[in-house]
Amino acid sequence: MICLEYKGYEVYEDGNRIIVRNIKDFNPVHTFECGQCFRWVREADGSYTGVVRDKVVNIRCANGGKELVIGNCSAEDFVNLWYHYFDLGRDYSRIKSMLSRKDGIMKKAVEFGEGIRLLRQDLWEVLISFIISANNRIPMIMKVIAILSETYGNKIMLGDKCYYTFPGIDRLAGENIDALKVCRGGFRCKYILETSRMIKDGEIDLNVLYKVGTGEAREILKKFPGVGSKVADCILLYSGIKYDVFPTDVWVKRVMEELYFQRTASFKEIQEFATTYFNGYAGFAQQYLFYYARENKIGKDRNEQGR
């Protein structure tokens, strides 16, 4: 029985889970492992379990990717949270075909990460997560965020397993630096604390970011300690605020140098090229390129690649 139709999707409620039909352009592996999020954990059966706001759900695709099965979820949650979170209102086929027409490199990158969707994550959580990401690797970032949530978040259950919400602003702002260091964030702990306090004290209002242009939003974010150009661009992109940014980390730099410039290029040069070349879609292009480069180790060891 059809439970409800919502914006082109058929949503069936089946006990404690829902099945969403008419899904396109969504592969959980591509989406959760393309470096944009740190709280989705792959299970032995290939599904993913993650915490978003105060919900914990299990996700998998079925029926050749045409169905999305969300465990521990109601149809109401789908409408109120998951539709938006998974950016299901956006036509990724159109974006992919437009980017693929740009050149052969983009075409390959888009084919490789065809199921990437840019998640619309909580701004506060993305801000802290990407401060932690600075000079850090993905498994470590995930570990730090997990400890931070276990220590300062609220417990929620799925089956007999405990999960924890991401800690609130006030909770972190009220901590002292020595206590915060249990999360093993190292030198980033002082940035987390100071950033939390700046928001709590009203020094910077995060909601302003939704109302200003990309350049201004970037400058506001860079007022937080631990936020530079790359982290600011990640925050804007992964919270779904701006899509014309091009976060340039070492992987993106490598792939751009190897595939587009055929020489070393400065961050500034790469940014300027990408924002012009990809127009308002630089953020999507970056995500396909990053995933393609990292999974294929492009530029990491030129000798191994036979170059």
Place this chain on the structure above:
DNA sequence: TTGCAGGGGTCAA
């Protein structure tokens, strides 16, 4: 077993 190099953005000098 130990120790050292490598990875990786931001900040301050």
Place this chain on the structure above:
DNA sequence: TTGACCCCTGCA
């Protein structure tokens, strides 16, 4: 522009 920051992993 360069070194320090911090912690984990991989390898000798």
